[in-house]
Amino acid sequence: MDTLVAQLQRQFRDYTISLYHQGFLDDQFTELKKLQDECSPDFVAEVVSLFFEDCEKLIGNMARALDQTGNVDFNLVGSSVHQLKGSSSSVGAKRVKGLCITFKECCDSQNFEGCVRCLQQVDIEYKSLKAKLQDLFNLEQQIVQAGGRIPQVDI
Amino acid sequence: MEEELHVLAVDDNLIDRKLVERILKISSCKVTTAENGIRALEYLGLGDPQQTDSSSTNNVMKVNLIITDYCMPGMTGFELLKIVKQESSNLKEVPVVILSSENIPTRVNKCLASGAQMFMQKPLKLSDVEKLKCQLLNC
Numbered sequence: 001m002d003t004l005v006a007q008l009q010r011q012f013r014d015y016t017i018s019l020y021h022q023g024f025l026d027d028q029f030t031e032l033k034k035l036q037d038e039c040s041p042d043f044v045a046e047v048v049s050l051f052f053e054d055c056e057k058l059i060g061n062m063a064r065a066l067d068q069t070g071n072v073d074f075n076l077v078g079s080s081v082h083q084l085k086g087s088s089s090s091v092g093a094k095r096v097k098g099l100c101i102t103f104k105e106c107c108d109s110q111n112f113e114g115c116v117r118c119l120q121q122v123d124i125e126y127k128s129l130k131a132k133l134q135d136l137f138n139l140e141q142q143i144v145q146a147g148g149r150i151p152q153v154d155i
Numbered sequence: 156m157e158e159e160l161h162v163l164a165v166d167d168n169l170i171d172r173k174l175v176e177r178i179l180k181i182s183s184c185k186v187t188t189a190e191n192g193i194r195a196l197e198y199l200g201l202g203d204p205q206q207t208d209s210s211s212t213n214n215v216m217k218v219n220l221i222i223t224d225y226c227m228p229g230m231t232g233f234e235l236l237k238i239v240k241q242e243s244s245n246l247k248e249v250p251v252v253i254l255s256s257e258n259i260p261t262r263v264n265k266c267l268a269s270g271a272q273m274f275m276q277k278p279l280k281l282s283d284v285e286k287l288k289c290q291l292l293n294c
Binding site: 079090 | 169170171173174177178181226228256277278280281
């Protein structure tokens with residue numbers, strides 16, 4: 001008979017693995033988890049939360065810069081993209097990071113339509129990751145509330 | 156007696172600062188973070204003489220290691236490295252590690268040529284600091 005805890009743990013394991021396999025997360029996220037322990041039990045959630053705040057802020061900057069019709073400062077957009085690329089790389093947000101690479105190329109070649117497209121994609125992507133990680137954190141909470149331990153998932 | 160390594164970590168990115176700080180703390184280091192080169196120099200006692208008063212020079216820290224991001228607005232990590240290495244005081248002996256997301260050979264070479272202890276790729280991992288500590292403490 002499968003206990004609630006075992007079911008939740010299996011869900012958690014499967015969901016985590018799928019996030020890696022679908023390219024949402026890379027091994028830097030695994031590195032983040034290594035930095036979490038009893039002394040710093042919410043480290044991953046804190047860092048990830050900072051990241052999403054960063055996304056919102058930087059995307060706002062990029063949108064404003066791209067809105068200056070006829071007078072777009074591509075260096076300004078590029079510098080925000082560079083920062084976002086750095087942050088996404090640091091938390092293991094693989095798809096966001098990949099989009100930033102393309103985005104940077106559009107900035108460097110002053111490709112306005114390309115930039116606008118990339119901006120839309122980055123916005124969608126970070127929000128998607130945010131929702132998925134929220135689901136993952138919710139599963140963790142459910143496991144703990146059901147009296148279980150969060151399994152270590154080896155990718 | 157094993158002393159704690161005191162590390163000054165410099166990075167303009169808040170997330171990266173948080174990461175470096177956590178990694179260093181887990182690695183039993185004392186950490187001070189700075190968000191830019193100017194701040195870093197102030198901590199090291201090399202701030203603007205006109206702005207520094209006697210109370211802040213008393214807070215000058217002894218650091219055993221500086222880890223700095225390469226790419227920062229204003230003063231780059233490379234510029235910070237050069238300032239530290241050009242010091243006439245003991246400060247020039249402090250190892251400086253440069254972190255960068257881009258492993259460009261000319262960038263790596265110029266940092267090493269200017270006295271950087273190491274050039275490491277971002278993002279920093281726990282195992283990187285373990286290796287670094289070993290190198291510095293001659294394990």
